[in-house]
Amino acid sequence: MKAVIRLQLMLIGVYSVKLSCDGREDGAQCYGALGGAVDLMLVDNVSEIPRFNWRKNSSTILRWRNSTVYNTKESRFLFFPSNGTVRISNLIRTDSGEYKLELNDKDGKKTGRRTLQLYVQAPMSSVQLVSECLSQGQMKVSCLSEGGDSPQYSWTLDGHILTDSELLSRNYENNIIVLRQNISGHLICSVTNQVSYSFNQMNISGCGLSHLLILGLRATVVILPLTGMSLYFTWRRKKCEKADDSAVSQIIEDLDNSVLMIEMKSPTQ
Known part of the structure; x- marks a missing residue:
């Protein structure tokens, strides 16, 4: 069972780096923003x-x-x-x-x-954070950046770099992290290149048992009516089939009775 949760975004920042370069040294490498x-x-x-x-x-x-x-x-x-x-x-x-x-x-x-x-x-423009609670109580968070050349990503939780006790896995190519169960705090994703800096942040409360129960109840609210409707239509179909069988049996019985009546009258003629 999965549910996508877009938590309240607290602050979004996009900054340009002051761009100046000392070219007096031979072979200097300098950067400018498009x-x-x-x-x-x-x-x-x-x-x-x-x-x-x-x-x-x-x-x-x-x-x-x-x-x-x-x-x-x-x-x-x-x-x-x-x-x-x-x-x-x-x-x-x-x-x-x-x-x-x-x-x-x-x-x-x-x-x-x-x-x-x-x-x-090209400088960074904006960063979007999307979180998703997984079936085992972990939280999957995606950091999505728009525009910008050669982005570099970094994550912090309550001001420190994520540790192995908090981070279950990380996809460096797509910049998606999976946090362990019941991890909460102030999460920040920062995206930088040589000419700009951008970030987004959110407060996370984890995906604990209570959250999973809520998701289960929500799923039950959806599943039960569907199950009830399925049972109702199945009952109606069987009832109709039973009624059709009874009608056919009655017709056959009436036909049999008619034949018998004809046979009983034949000897008197």
């Missing part, structure tokens, strides 16, 4: 750098020449000389990729080179 913005720090003191080019693949995005920046791409790319940071706004999927910074002296001689990898991810 549709959002990211700040990438490229250099320490731009006043000490006569020239640099910032490229993605073979396309030049920014040029710095003698304290002047030349933006060769669309206006979504802005460079702030005060802190050596470039901001990319309204991020799209194709902004993902490898970016190269080439540093030059005033004569154009190369003095350094660095790369960074940018990953654009």
Whole structure:
């Protein structure tokens, strides 16, 4: 016997992670939220750098020449000389990729080179919790997230990570947990990726014996009328069949009596 129970949801949260990245180290890995913005720090003191080019693949995005920046791409790319940071706004999927910074002296001689990898991810939207009491008193809880790339799930009960004494099983692929009998408390499912954080929470009271009795009574309320209706129609069918048999027997008896009457009258003629 199973019953799906949607417990009262107390609070739902969806948060975006502050997106900035230090790209001064060669090989830096940075993340941006799809549709959002990211700040990438490229250099320490731009006043000490006569020239640099910032490229993605073979396309030049920014040029710095003698304290002047030349933006060769669309206006979504802005460079702030005060802190050596470039901001990319309204991020799209194709902004993902490898970016190269080439540093030059005033004569154009190369003095350094660095790369960074940018990953654009869709942020999480919302999280839904659905619980279900199983026949043996365990509670099955599903954490369902909408949208978002590369989600990572985590569970806590009353502020601590679920223990083996509380958790019977967990499906990491579908993110479904099964709690042991009579587990209660404040349950939270958190979903994160590199650009956002989302969660949902509920108070659970377990699926103990009393709950199973209630489910059994509810099932009985449904089953008994159905059983009664089945018995009634069976009785009616048998009654009709018995009545039909009686009618046939009466007809045969009447026919027999008629034949006898004819035989009794024949000798007198």
